[in-house]
Amino acid sequence: MKIPLSRPDITKKERDEVLRVLKTPHLALGPKLAEFEEKFASYIGTKYALAVNSGTSGLHLVIRALGIGRGDEVITTPFSFIASANCILYEGAKPVFTDIDPQTLNIDPNKIEKAITKKTKAILAVDIFGRSVNWTPILKIAKKHNLKVIEDSCEALGAEYKGKKCGTFGQAAVFAFYPNKQITTGEGGMIVTDNKKIIDSCRSMFNQGRQVKNGKWLEHVQLGYNYRMSDVNAALGLAQIRRVKEILGKRAKVAKMYNQELAGIKGLEIFQVDPQSKISWFVYVIKLSQRYSQKDRELIIKNMIRKGIQCANYFKPIHLQPFYRKMFGYKRGNFPLAESVGSRTIALPFYGFLKKSQIKYIATNLKKELKKKVQGIPS
Ligand SMILES: *Cc1c(COP(=O)(O)O)cnc(C)c1O
Numbered sequence: 033m034k035i036p037l038s039r040p041d042i043t044k045k046e047r048d049e050v051l052r053v054l055k056t057p058h059l060a061l062g063p064k065l066a067e068f069e070e071k072f073a074s075y076i077g078t079k080y081a082l083a084v085n086s087g088t089s090g091l092h093l094v095i096r097a098l099g100i101g102r103g104d105e106v107i108t109t110p111f112s113f114i115a116s117a118n119c120i121l122y123e124g125a126k127p128v129f130t131d132i133d134p135q136t137l138n139i140d141p142n143k144i145e146k147a148i149t150k151k152t153k154a155i156l157a158v159d160i161f162g163r164s165v166n167w168t169p170i171l172k173i174a175k176k177h178n179l180k181v182i183e184d185s186c187e188a189l190g191a192e193y194k195g196k197k198c199g200t201f202g203q204a205a206v207f208a209f210y211p212n213k214q215i216t217t218g219e220g221g222m223i224v225t226d227n228k229k230i231i232d233s234c235r236s237m238f239n240q241g242r243q244v245k246n247g248k249w250l251e252h253v254q255l256g257y258n259y260r261m262s263d264v265n266a267a268l269g270l271a272q273i274r275r276v277k278e279i280l281g282k283r284a285k286v287a288k289m290y291n292q293e294l295a296g297i298k299g300l301e302i303f304q305v306d307p308q309s310k311i312s313w314f315v316y317v318i319k320l321s322q323r324y325s326q327k328d329r330e331l332i333i334k335n336m337i338r339k340g341i342q343c344a345n346y347f348k349p350i351h352l353q354p355f356y357r358k359m360f361g362y363k364r365g366n367f368p369l370a371e372s373v374g375s376r377t378i379a380l381p382f383y384g385f386l387k388k389s390q391i392k393y394i395a396t397n398l399k400k401e402l403k404k405k406v407q408g409i410p411s
Pocket residue numbers: 085086087088089112113115116158184186187208209210220221
């Protein structure tokens with residue numbers, strides 16, 4: 033049996049929608065782009081949405097639109113995908129990490145205020161693994177210190193906090209559509225906001241700095257980029273967002289099957305889901321208990337892959353990535369909670385059409401691997 037780590041959920045609806053675009057001359061800046069944006073904004077519940085060519089470029093534009101740059105600091109989490117900190121570096125600002133809450137895996141609101149300095153401009157919080165950030169205390173801190181809030185919801189399409197969708201909590205939020213995300217456009221991302229100034233600024237910058245309305249094609253009013261999403265990709269996204277409830281529902285079912293199969297296994301720690309929030313399943317990540325070292329974890333992953341089960345070590349904390357160590361002098365011990373989680377997590381194969389028999393096969397093999405270490409040791 034060979035089970036991949038993730039698979040996009042593509043049906044005839046997606047293929048038909050993409051083919052329709054290919055039969056028109058509008059492969060870029062056409063009607064599908066606008067339609068995808070509109071549908072997406074209405075799903076999240078924001079006034080505006082702007083489709084871009086990746087989640088990373090979306091984050092970059094938001095940082096620029098908020099005027100964050102050289103000399104500024106942005107407080108963020110070390111337990112994330114690299115892009116959520118890199119977007120701060122692109123503009124010469126400094127990502128300032130604070131440690132996580134090991135239960136929710138998200139930035140710990142209690143640690144933020146200590147990290148605020150005169151240079152702090154914003155908090156960039158990540159709804160990691162489709163789990164909402166604990167927004168109420170963070171928004172309170174941001175208000176008190178007059179900080180901007182950026183929401184990286186790249187892993188959290190459809191997740192909720194106190195009945196409100198992720199992507200609606202900061203000045204702006206960004207989603208991503210790489211093929212391993214809940215919905216995909218191949219490559220792509222989406223900026224959402226209620227703020228007209230932010231969306232206009234992003235809409236100009238994503239299109240080479242052209243004026244948003246009535247501009248001439250070869251007139252550029254500011255520094256811009258080509259961060260546009262093609263209509264081919266937008267058509268794919270449109271078909272996907274129309275199916276979002278079905279897609280998320282299937283993923284939730286698979287997560288439930290995993291929960292059942294893995295319940296009570298010795299050697300695993302279960303992540304809590306904040307009772308105030310609704311998870312959108314992005315990955316299925318397990319955490320080994322303290323008795324397993326990072327080396328044990330790597331060996332388990334290796335053995336699982338040998339059995340045809342693709343697994344990954346989501347996430348090695350950002351501050352321990354080689355170029356962050358070099359640039360800022362970070363070392364092991366700086367953010368012990370993120371490090372402890374990061375050295376014991378394993379992402380198991382996860383997508384909406386994973387079968388019960390496959391999950392059983394994965395669980396059986398995982399149990400075997402865990403036992404090798406547990407044998408003889410009381411828990
Ligand atoms: C996927 C992801 C991104 C960036 O998305 P790309 O589309 O790959 O550029 C940013 N932040 C987080 C947390 C992500 O998981």
